[in-house]
Amino acid sequence: MNHEIYKKQIKSAIEELKILDLYRLDSDSELLNKAFDILYKKEIFKLYKIDKSLHNEYKFILFSMLTKYSGSLAFLSIQILAANAIMAGNNFPKQEEYFAKKCGVAINHLRAPVTVVWATPCEGGYRLKGKLTWASGYKIFDTLLIGFHYNGREYEAMARFENSENFQVGEVASSFVGDSMATVNIELNDFFVPSEDVVSSKVMGNYTKHKSISKTVHFALYGVGLGAVEALQDKDVKASAKSQLESIKEQFLETESGEVMDRLRIELFTLIQSVITTGMVLYGGKSILLEEKMQRYYRELIMFNSNGLNNTIKGLFKENFLSR
Incomplete structure (x- = not known):
């Protein structure tokens, strides 16, 4: 499997997802299960079949394309990919049997x-x-x-x-x-x-x-950011938001430093939070309706950022706030 084949698999899955009431995926477990099955049957999660050194490239593709449709679905994707990666890194008797689960x-x-x-x-x-x-x-x-x-x-x-x-x-x-x-x-x-x-x-x-430096949260946050930028209606705000988001993306893709990754996580969160808030203000009161995207992106931004929080990251958030 190469990048183009993987993108085609994801696009095919997304076309099926679009038939569902996507705004209900956050609250309806049965519907989320149905959506998850679509990805599962398209073999989106079989990254254990490719070289480990390429996993981040494929995860970036996945979360860049998927997250804007459902943060809950993206979150479950993070879970199964983590489980599969751990199984792939260890040789145990029932490995193949559990890969099928x-x-x-x-x-x-x-x-x-x-x-x-x-x-x-x-x-x-x-x-x-x-x-x-x-x-x-x-x-x-x-x-x-x-x-x-x-x-x-x-x-x-x-x-x-x-x-x-x-x-x-x-x-x-x-x-x-x-x-x-x-x-x-x-x-x-x-x-x-x-x-x-x-x-x-x-x-x-x-x-x-030995927990490796993970960029998965950054990928998911970036996916939320892409959705938020796409939903903006003001051309000037959209252009500025897109430029700032892409700048941070280039930095977290390039670095392998844990300290830099933590700092970029705060920058990414803060930028996307501002993009969403600005977009909701400019759109007006209707932005709070459940079927509107921006309020969902705001909640999912909080959800993804709460994943893997440690004292170092919490301290950086505090430092960032107190420096205002």
């Missing part, structure tokens, strides 16, 4: 300095206890990549994403954006993970220490 992720707790989910070894695998948080895509993803600690090591493993006595799915969290993604917390109560479903086992702290 719709897989989400619930491993952010591995960054915590304490054990959140712990394991007891048993015949044929492990018994898990603890709590998985912020697992999105309930009843959309059929499988979940989960994380746990045992004996000074951190593990990643596959699990069915369905409610059971030992895998207790909580109530869907209500939110002002991405409600359709059905984000839940999960109580693990003596939950059994077979050894053959273990994807990786590394020294504790490996997930945080």
